[in-house]
Amino acid sequence: MIQVEEMVKKIYNAIDDKKGEDIAILDLKNITSVADYFVIASATSERQVKAIADNVEYEVEKEGISVKRKDGHNTSRWILLDYGDVMVHIFHTEERAFYDLERLWKDAPYIDIETL
Structure with a gap:
């Protein structure tokens, strides 16, 4: 089983491989028990x-880790992949601006993938 930080790196790379934009990693450890x-x-x-x-699921599955819950595949405007310790939010650009999770979780520090 890989460490949670290694899983975050794998997720980041899977998103980047498919040209995901504005990838943000928020550290919620000291803020909530959600993730x-x-x-x-x-x-x-x-x-x-x-x-x-789909690429995130594929790459994480290679490590023997299955998604616990997923939602949003029917519309593909906001897909949530819940891995327990890590929650992945893939937004259509318009939905990301509307829901603005970064503002909702503004107390969470951003993590640079290079320092993780």
Whole structure:
């Protein structure tokens, strides 16, 4: 089993491989018990949102880790992948601006993938 930080890196790379935009990693460990990290990214089309989410699932599954819950595949405007310690939010650009999770979780520090 990989460490949670390694999983975040794998998720980040899976998003980046499919040209996800504005990838943000929020550290929630000292703020909530919902998850240790949120990984948030944007895409410019429903097809790309779905492709990114599918790639994240594929890459994480290679490590023997299955998604606990997923939601949003029917519309592909906001797909949530819940891995317990890490929650992945893949947004269509318009939905990301509307829901603005970074503002809602403004107390959470941003993590630079290079320092994780």
